[in-house]
Amino acid sequence: MADRWILKEITIRGFRGFLKPKTFSTSEPFILFDGPQCSGKSSTLVAIEWGLFGDEITRKAIGIDERRGWKIRNTNADEARVEMVLQKGQDILKIVRSDKKRKGTSKFYFELNGDQDTDEGKLRAAVGIQPKDYFSSVHLHQEIIRGLLTEEPRIRRDSLDRLLGLSELRNIIDGIKLAKISEILKDVDNKFGLIETKLNAVITSKRNDIQKVKETGIQKGLTPNDFSETGTGQMCETVKIALVNFANQAGLTISDLPLALTVDEQQIFASSAKQSLRKLRDEQPDLKRQKELLEKQSQLQRLQQTCKELLDELQNLQQERKRIHETDGDQEKMRSRILNELKPELEDAKNRRNEINKRAGTIEEAIKYFEAIKTPNERQPCPVCEKPIDDVMHLELHLNELRASLDEDLVPIRKEIEKYEVEIKRLEDLIKSLNDLDKKITAQSKVLIEHKPITETAIGREIKDTEDSIVVIGGEINKIQEVLKKLETAVKESNQKLNAIEDDIFKLEQIFKVLVLEAEIDDLLKIREADEYKEVENSKSELEKFADDIGLINQAVETALQASAKAKLEAAKENITKMFRTLANRSDFPDLEIDPDSFEILAVKASEKVPALSIFNTGDLNCAGLSVFLGLGAAQELSHNIGFIILDDPSQNLDDTHKENLVSLLNSIPDDKQILVSTSESGLRDLILTKVIKKKTRYKFDLWSDKEGAQPKEV
Amino acid sequence: MEAIVFETLRRIRDKHGPSEFGKIAQKLLAIAFSRLCFEVKERSIQDVDIEAVKDDLKYWLEVKTTDKDEVVIEEKDVNGLRQCELLHGGVTGYAVLKISLLSDWIIALSGNIKPGTVRIGRFSTRKILPLQDDVNKLFPSIVKEFGNQVLSATKGKAQFVADRLLKEQINKK
Numbered sequence: 001m002a003d004r005w006i007l008k009e010i011t012i013r014g015f016r017g018f019l020k021p022k023t024f025s026t027s028e029p030f031i032l033f034d035g036p037q038c039s040g041k042s043s044t045l046v047a048i049e050w051g052l053f054g055d056e057i058t059r060k061a062i063g064i065d066e067r068r069g070w071k072i073r074n075t076n077a078d079e080a081r082v083e084m085v086l087q088k089g090q091d092i093l094k095i096v097r098s099d100k101k102r103k104g105t106s107k108f109y110f111e112l113n114g115d116q117d118t119d120e121g122k123l124r125a126a127v128g129i130q131p132k133d134y135f136s137s138v139h140l141h142q143e144i145i146r147g148l149l150t151e152e153p154r155i156r157r158d159s160l161d162r163l164l165g166l167s168e169l170r171n172i173i174d175g176i177k178l179a180k181i182s183e184i185l186k187d188v189d190n191k192f193g194l195i196e197t198k199l200n201a202v203i204t205s206k207r208n209d210i211q212k213v214k215e216t217g218i219q220k221g222l223t224p225n226d227f228s229e230t231g232t233g234q235m236c237e238t239v240k241i242a243l244v245n246f247a248n249q250a251g252l253t254i255s256d257l258p259l260a261l262t263v264d265e266q267q268i269f270a271s272s273a274k275q276s277l278r279k280l281r282d283e284q285p286d287l288k289r290q291k292e293l294l295e296k297q298s299q300l301q302r303l304q305q306t307c308k309e310l311l312d313e314l315q316n317l318q319q320e321r322k323r324i325h326e327t328d329g330d331q332e333k334m335r336s337r338i339l340n341e342l343k344p345e346l347e348d349a350k351n352r353r354n355e356i357n358k359r360a361g362t363i364e365e366a367i368k369y370f371e372a373i374k375t376p377n378e379r380q381p382c383p384v385c386e387k388p389i390d391d392v393m394h395l396e397l398h399l400n401e402l403r404a405s406l407d408e409d410l411v412p413i414r415k416e417i418e419k420y421e422v423e424i425k426r427l428e429d430l431i432k433s434l435n436d437l438d439k440k441i442t443a444q445s446k447v448l449i450e451h452k453p454i455t456e457t458a459i460g461r462e463i464k465d466t467e468d469s470i471v472v473i474g475g476e477i478n479k480i481q482e483v484l485k486k487l488e489t490a491v492k493e494s495n496q497k498l499n500a501i502e503d504d505i506f507k508l509e510q511i512f513k514v515l516v517l518e519a520e521i522d523d524l525l526k527i528r529e530a531d532e533y534k535e536v537e538n539s540k541s542e543l544e545k546f547a548d549d550i551g552l553i554n555q556a557v558e559t560a561l562q563a564s565a566k567a568k569l570e571a572a573k574e575n576i577t578k579m580f581r582t583l584a585n586r587s588d589f590p591d592l593e594i595d596p597d598s599f600e601i602l603a604v605k606a607s608e609k610v611p612a613l614s615i616f617n618t619g620d621l622n623c624a625g626l627s628v629f630l631g632l633g634a635a636q637e638l639s640h641n642i643g644f645i646i647l648d649d650p651s652q653n654l655d656d657t658h659k660e661n662l663v664s665l666l667n668s669i670p671d672d673k674q675i676l677v678s679t680s681e682s683g684l685r686d687l688i689l690t691k692v693i694k695k696k697t698r699y700k701f702d703l704w705s706d707k708e709g710a711q712p713k714e715v
Numbered sequence: 716m717e718a719i720v721f722e723t724l725r726r727i728r729d730k731h732g733p734s735e736f737g738k739i740a741q742k743l744l745a746i747a748f749s750r751l752c753f754e755v756k757e758r759s760i761q762d763v764d765i766e767a768v769k770d771d772l773k774y775w776l777e778v779k780t781t782d783k784d785e786v787v788i789e790e791k792d793v794n795g796l797r798q799c800e801l802l803h804g805g806v807t808g809y810a811v812l813k814i815s816l817l818s819d820w821i822i823a824l825s826g827n828i829k830p831g832t833v834r835i836g837r838f839s840t841r842k843i844l845p846l847q848d849d850v851n852k853l854f855p856s857i858v859k860e861f862g863n864q865v866l867s868a869t870k871g872k873a874q875f876v877a878d879r880l881l882k883e884q885i886n887k888k
Contacts, residue, residue, distance in 0.1 A: 182834070185834060185836055186784070186834070188836075189784040189834065189835075189836065190784075192817065193784070195817065196815055196816055196817050199816050199817070200816065203718060203816070518718075518719075521718045522717060522718060524718075525716075525717065525718055525816060525817075527817075528817060540836065541839060541840065543836075544836040544837065544839055544840045545840045547836075547837075548827075548837060548840045551827075552827070
């Protein structure tokens with residue numbers, strides 16, 4: 001027992017089940033803690049862990065689920081404190097750990113042969129073990145045994161990992177899986193894919209534009225091969241020569257056209273060439289002359305029209321006057337006729353009418369009188385003779401007859417009067433009309449006379465009185481039209497030349513549009529040269545590298561895990577088999593093996609190996625767990641310096657025979673291993689007390705009390 | 716890659732199909748190696764796609780093309796390259812081309828690439844420089860030069876056209 005640390009003494013206060021200080025002397029090679037459930041036995045064993053590793057034993061990484069949320073300090077205590085003394089040969093290691101800082105001391109310290117230190121790492125170096133390995137080879141916890149009994153491969157594998165001290169490596173592998181790195185990388189790929197999708201959309205749109213421009217260009221005579229930088233320079237030169245030649249021939253000047261070596265210069269050239277072309281088109285002499293003549297022609301046509309309208313108007317007036325003269329004579333003749341002929345006739349007719357009218361008036365009065373007295377009761381005497389009138393009605397009848405006779409005489413006289421009056425009125429109107437016509441003819445003649453010099457100016461010569469202005473103007477118009485006809489051919493030829501140049505410039509522009517769009521597409525792809533893109537791409541590369549490294553780490557950890565598992569299992573193989581034979585004592589499958597690749601516990605019979613879970617009962621599986629643990633714990637190849645093993649309630653699910661076998665097994669553990677066992681089973685207790693041959697110290701735990709806490713007594 | 720190169724490759728792939736396109740791309744890549752003064756052999760030994768040798772440099776390359784973010788590496792690819800490395804020395808790798816506007820050839824070491832579906836990104840961490848850059852500088856001009864000839868070939872015949880172009884390139888030297 002000289003090579004490794006054994007536990008000499010432990011004092012526990014305020015730790016979990018303990019309230020008051022209790023010192024356990026543990027110098028003997030076998031320490032038994034027995035007593036009912038929940039009496040403080042496990043608290044005693046866990047206090048050793050806490051003393052060695054502190055609060056780390058409660059963390060998730062330790063792999064014992066039931067310790068999550070553990071409280072270290074007893075609820076009635078003001079401090080949790082563990083003091084341990086370990087011995088290895090002549091070396092004495094004292095460890096003090098508290099959850100409360102005392103004045104002048106730290107919460108944790110250890111003394112190795114009297115030298116005090118507070119470095120946890122140094123303590124772990126001294127005991128040569130990490131918490132994970134402690135659980136695999138020093139302290140057999142029931143959770144590990146329970147894990148072996150499950151059919152869930154992951155839990156079984158985890159339990160074996162813990163038993164083999166491989167949990168940390170397995171956690172790394174699981175952590176890498178949980179990180180879902182490949183999914184993140186795929187997501188990154190998708191995001192890059194989105195950039196490309198957007199780029200594609202823009203480029204497709206630009207390609208469609210290019211296609212349209214090319215179609216337009218091809219309609220104008222370009223070929224698909226023309227849409228390149230090659231040849232655009234030559235085309236610019238052709239345009240330049242054509243413009244200069246045209247200008248020279250027309251006696252015009254154009255501003256110097258810029259150089260057209262690069263595409264950018266050629267675009268500027270095309271713009272300048274367009275301006276020059278516009279200038280030539282506007283200023284070409286034939287066109288200018290054509291415009292002037294067209295304006296002149298238009299002016300003369302307007303003059304001719306005006307002249308014609310004025311003349312027509314005058315002729316109309318003269319015709320009207322002539323027509324009146326022919327029918328009724330001139331004004332003098334008409335006035336004479338009115339005065340000498342019509343008015344006397346009218347006067348005579350009126351006199352005759354008046355004569356008749358006088359008689360008719362008397363009769364009218366008489367009729368009115370008789371109409372007034374025709375009521376029988378109002379008979380009146382005759383207004384002439386004053387004699388009574390017997391038959392008024394009869395008189396009235398006569399009077400009416402007389403009046404009718406007078407009306408007959410009046411009708412022709414009235415018609416006669418009307419005729420003379422109408423004729424006089426007509427003649428007077430005609431006189432008035434003739435007066436107006438005379439005035440208008442005079443005015444129109446004046447306008448015509450005034451218009452003559454305008455026309456003469458327009459045609460550039462005097463128009464003789466003997467000449468017809470309209471014909472003269474028409475002659476001038478004909479002359480202009482003849483010149484225009486000749487000019488039209490010249491202008492057409494000039495325009496054809498200019499149109500050809502314009503077509504070439506248009507073609508150039510189409511090619512430039514294509515080149516510009518293609519350049520824009522290439523520019524879009526220059527996104528890859530942008531600093532931001534490069535930054536993102538570098539980040540992606542870093543991520544890829546990181547993922548690759550993680551993959552390598554994963555691979556390395558898996559290799560290490562396999563190698564470590566194989567090494568540990570190989571080192572403990574013989575012990576495990578031996579202990580399982582002793583403990584389970586099965587005749588059908590006497591041996592036990594663990595497949596280091598699949599972590600399957602195998603029941604072995606000669607060369608036959610079957611999964612233990614398929615044939616073992618829970619007792620056998622518990623035996624398997626104990627065998628693996630004790631086998632690993634007893635293996636000399638293990639590197640730690642702890643010289644004790646702890647079995648917490650190891651007889652769960654074991655029948656009496658198994659318990660006896662367990663005691664035999666405990667006896668087979670080498671003497672240099674100190675054994676600490678806790679049990680609540682009296683059967684195992686008695687077997688240990690009577691059959692374990694190692695010297696023992698027994699601590700009996702009474703029922704736990706709220707006021708006292710755990711109450712162990714050395715028996 | 717340049718838009719025009721992408722467009723040409725895409726059209727070749729659309730016309731001749733992914734399988735034949737892979738072989739065409741391999742020939743065009745081999746032309747690039749030849750123009751980079753490598754002595755090029757195709758499927759010389761171990762059925763590896765390209766063997767390229769220049770002075771002390773010797774590359775064994777498996778060529779993979781795709782329009783996705785991953786390629787399938789087969790057992791025979793890995794074994795072929797491993798055999799080449801063991802028996803003849805030199806550098807073994809993969810030449811991977813994604814037909815995409817934002818991609819170029821990735822010439823990558825084969826080490827630690829296992830059979831299965833492999834993301835293209837994994838190759839990019841193993842790129843062989845400056846070889847990869849040299850190839851990518853040259854490859855666009857080769858596509859522009861030969862793309863139309865390959866495109867005009869009838870379906871199923873394009874790889875023979877590409878093969879003829881490669882032979883002509885090798886004979887030129």
